[in-house]
Amino acid sequence: MQGNRKAQIKLYDLYADAMYCIACRYISNREDAKDVMQEAFLKAFIRLQQYKGEVAFGAWLKRIIINQCMDTLKKRSLLYEEMNDEILTIIEDDASWEIKVEVTKQEILQAIENLPIKYKYVVKLYLIEGYDHQEISEILSIPVRTSRTQLMRGKTKLKNNLNDFLKHKIS
Known part of the structure; x- marks a missing residue:
């Protein structure tokens, strides 16, 4: 399919809307998100021979889109703190996501x-x-411990x- 323009156009038409929505989750400016998505599609078409079918094509493409978003954000000086060993207890149970009021x-x-x-972004x-x-x-180029810590925080x-929002909403 690499080099086959009609097939590439069909893939683009099939996935563009969904991939644009993903890009918009990370890139706030809609035009910039569209540019990032376009660049990611170009990378995907160039790397098409690397797709081995181990995951769904949409999942493979989504990973490329997100990586392109992260690369763009990094170029804009997005910095991640390196976490030390100060926090060793990580709670990842689903109950810890619960809040008391409907939102x-x-x-x-x-x-x-x-x-x-x-x-x-984590x-x-x-x-x-x-x-x-x-x-x-892997996506953010940070240690796993940093990912866990930043998710917890x-x-x-x-x-x-x-x-806080709900307190103001109710009163």
């Missing part, structure tokens, strides 16, 4: 957008994209922000 999906997404950058990759810490570590900050 909409849109409110949660907005609260994630308001997280500090060093937490926002939380997005974990919660929204479904990546595990090893995958997040991001989760705590997210819960606090949502609880």
Whole structure:
């Protein structure tokens, strides 16, 4: 399919909308997100022979899109803190995500957008994209321990922000 323009156009048409939505989760400016998506599709078409069918094509392409977003953000001086051994207890049970009052999906997404950058992308990759810490570590070029720590801290900050928001919403 590499070099076959008609097949590439069909793939683009099939996946462009979904991949644009993913790019928009990381790149706030819609035009920039579109540019990032275009660059990622070009990379995918160039690397098409590397696709081995071990995962669904959409999942393979999604990984390229997210990596392109992260590369773009890094170029914009996105820095991640290197975490030391100060936090050794990591709680990853699903119950720790619970909050006491009902909140909409849109409110949660907005609260994630308001997280500090060093937490926002780890939380997005974990919660929204479904990546595990090893995958997040590879995508963001950070140690697995940093991914775990930033997720824990991001989760705590997210819960606090949502609880504060809900207190204001109720009163």
